[in-house]
Amino acid sequence: MNLESYLSKYRSGFSLEQAFYTDFEIFNAEWNSIFKTSWLYAGNVAQIPKAGDYFLYHLRHESIIVIRGNGDVVHAHYNTCRHRGSAICLTDTGHASRLVCPYHLWVYDKDGELLNARMMSSDFDKTNYHLHHVHVKQVEGLIFISLAKDAPDFSSIEKSLAPYLKPYHISKAKVACIKKHTIAANWKLVAENFRECYHCGGAHPEYCSAVIGANLNEDVVGLTHTKQNDWKERGLETRLVEVTDGTTTYAIRYPLRPGIESYSVDGKKVSVPMGSHRDYDAGVVGLVNYPNFWLDAVSDYVWTMRVTPIDASSTEVEFCWLVDENTVEGKDYEVKNLTKFWDVTGQQDATLCENNFRGILSQAYQPGPYAPVEDQVVNFIDWCINKLKSGLSRS
Amino acid sequence: MNLESYLSKYRSGFSLEQAFYTDFEIFNAEWNSIFKTSWLYAGNVAQIPKAGDYFLYHLRHESIIVIRGNGDVVHAHYNTCRHRGSAICLTDTGHASRLVCPYHLWVYDKDGELLNARMMSSDFDKTNYHLHHVHVKQVEGLIFISLAKDAPDFSSIEKSLAPYLKPYHISKAKVACIKKHTIAANWKLVAENFRECYHCGGAHPEYCSAVIGANLNEDVVGLTHTKQNDWKERGLETRLVEVTDGTTTYAIRYPLRPGIESYSVDGKKVSVPMGSHRDYDAGVVGLVNYPNFWLDAVSDYVWTMRVTPIDASSTEVEFCWLVDENTVEGKDYEVKNLTKFWDVTGQQDATLCENNFRGILSQAYQPGPYAPVEDQVVNFIDWCINKLKSGLSRS
């Protein structure tokens, strides 16, 4: 059966056919129709505080150099020399005043211009051999890239995320910790898992201790209403943003359980209030941008999750914890304490995703009905199907 | 070249073309025409003595829950939740009074009925969401399953095996040990290896010490005749069962070397007489059921081998040792002593199979002639070819 007939069989409200989670051709179609046409979260500027600082973002066969140029400009290049194609940057993070290919020493500027190529013939024109650029955009210190030929519109992402991000001062923030994990599951199962709390009550005791209502058993209408008014008065963004036709962003602010200060295992604060925050009452800011970005911020830290498909059956997730620029490790926060909440919760989710994937491999698997409380999953899956349909109609 | 032309080129009495041992498409055809149309040995009821005890049988992408229901009923289910497909049982063996999916806590009864699905909409009908069943049959405590839509006939298997198995009281027996190995060889090479003793003289000194005639150099006609009469008088089954058109079972009883009590490295008994046996004179019961079951029983223990293809080039074998229900480990048997004979012999066979597979990978390999003493291998290969032909004519 081909992709077209799978797409025509899709029934919104039911999980996808097995092939969408396992088939290489469909995975490839997703790569082209979703990942190569969208803005992808790459990282944040706090990871590259000085000109020449860079990190690599590996996506399938691509290695993208995200490098800070002069001033606040961030460049993104394919990590491929224009001579014989060697990788130029060899470590996942580093610093380079010039980008020098280790093979035959061709030298590029931070913006990708070829500065020097030894011993080439006299008719060799350096201006034809810039590094291949990747589109790059920033919103409040978060860096998004696009592998598309023509980058899609970024304004709706910027508009949705900026007011929520602003108080955190991410551009000046400090990276406390970055961790990567590989999950043996299709990337959509990871994304689905992070779009519903139907599983939270059974799977996430720590998360449910921090977030009132996460178990779907508690009435939070009154509390939420009170808190929203409070946040508005203090100038904190509260507008719910949902993914609709042509947009990719979800944004929300919701309350912690009364008495809880932060996302932590014991409910107590794990760092000092971040950016312009002055207390622990900002609740939780939850941001999503399809297909690969998640952010949960409490008053004292920002946590981001970058989801990167490796192949149809495995997915890399990268967690990053950001704290206030003026914190001192050991005094204002302990990395172990700061990261424990998402270490524990993330591991629980990884296991759920891997079990989900294993079960889907069976010939007996068939699409099952989502529960009403899984409506955001349906939204995400619908979005994927529509992107695949658009991709088909273009090709 | 396609399967059809390979099948038409097959010449009985010669080993198969390379593609039958290496090609993914042919492996897939075998999966559909052989493994999905046959009764497959899964395990035995001694592995799940109490209601709610279960084990998982992993076959390629399938994970089958074999669970003891109430009374002596055994159920088999696909390990795939009807909600979003998660695996339900996560450990290879366990106990569950109810089958609860770890993802969103849907609850099933041991017989697969959906008992509870939280927060589903009012029009959700639980009776449509039973776990998908797998056919299951028992013969004297051995459990066979079928992944076929309509299960094949089981009566000839039952009729052939039951009289040989009866004295061992497997339903009440005790599992002394289970071990799994992965062999880097096509599954048919493992099966072929266990259908001939042309290799025994050179490869299996321990086996040849225990089994008179295994080296094909000793005259055993007189001894066998005497023993057969003796066994018959004592009510032990001796009828030779061979695989013929439409059947899959081979069964035989043959003598140990005079003075040898058991399958053991030193020839001495390794446990107490099992079931209704009262001495060490029952010889060897050898049972085979195509495509995945082997059993060798001596007076004091039963050894089973379950052969499961992983892919065209690797195969899992599971050995299980059963002893009498009343034995006490450390007093009546030592696991190390009990298992050593098949540990050693099985390792020798695994190495032979892996070397065989490696050699077949060469472009120079061509089907070679089986020796007359390898007639049972020819029987097995003919059976495989016929199953593949039947599969082709059905499709």
Add this chain to the structure above:
Amino acid sequence: MNLESYLSKYRSGFSLEQAFYTDFEIFNAEWNSIFKTSWLYAGNVAQIPKAGDYFLYHLRHESIIVIRGNGDVVHAHYNTCRHRGSAICLTDTGHASRLVCPYHLWVYDKDGELLNARMMSSDFDKTNYHLHHVHVKQVEGLIFISLAKDAPDFSSIEKSLAPYLKPYHISKAKVACIKKHTIAANWKLVAENFRECYHCGGAHPEYCSAVIGANLNEDVVGLTHTKQNDWKERGLETRLVEVTDGTTTYAIRYPLRPGIESYSVDGKKVSVPMGSHRDYDAGVVGLVNYPNFWLDAVSDYVWTMRVTPIDASSTEVEFCWLVDENTVEGKDYEVKNLTKFWDVTGQQDATLCENNFRGILSQAYQPGPYAPVEDQVVNFIDWCINKLKSGLSRS
């Protein structure tokens, strides 16, 4: 896009399209059009000094037994029993007065004749079951094999290599050390790396210390001219052999840096002069035979490199160090000291090749221009393209 259109797009002077380094179908075409039609370096006779000594050469699915017969004859056989295909020799090197299959004990002579097959039926004709032969040729102790049905001409290889090899007395030499590495790169990248010194100045400080001009910054015309005259007077071969239409061999002698005695990290000799050499003034003999053979010899040792593709993305290289027959380890040479120069330089090259391969995987990679000093790489790539074209026109 298919191979034909890739070949038609090839532009000499530019590196190849990505697919030539990554695509399985093109790799397979190379296997058939290049590796199965060429003479391949297998090893040398010093590895098998006595009749019955053998080594295995593993190439993809093939395992070739290279065994010394009686006298100086070397035989090569596919390591596949004619009965059921088992591998016969199980260790990478060994000694066997007869080749006995470990499965069912069929016995072959060193020349491949089937001497004994137990219990076969009376109409079995042993003369039909010789081991399948592989073509084999020697030149001055180096062993080349061909997997072709009809072996290609060997005379031009012999003619080019023999005068350079003769003084080293490889037939009587001593194998000091053999090492194997796997490089995560397409085999052509490894071959390309060893056809240019554009990278040497930046990557190989040890090599540039030993070889004057390797950094491409030093004038060596005068020195080379003086040395050439000196070598000619002493009867040492100096004729430059280049790969032209229908030939596969490159050969050259060039000077070491004045004062340098050998290829060593400190520039000092690492063994005694080899074969008929009486001093350390023979310079460097550099030999290449497309597609898999490299040799660099200095006065006191011979180093060979055998390049074997594993798949499109990985390559095995085997280094062998040969020293004079009369040397004593610990007295005349230390293995660690002898091998350090190529250990270090080879590791540098492996890293360059792996980085090159990684960068080529990007969608942004496109063929880049070779520098004029990379003309030998162009020669090699042109040769590969022509072999692929010939293969296409044959099929």
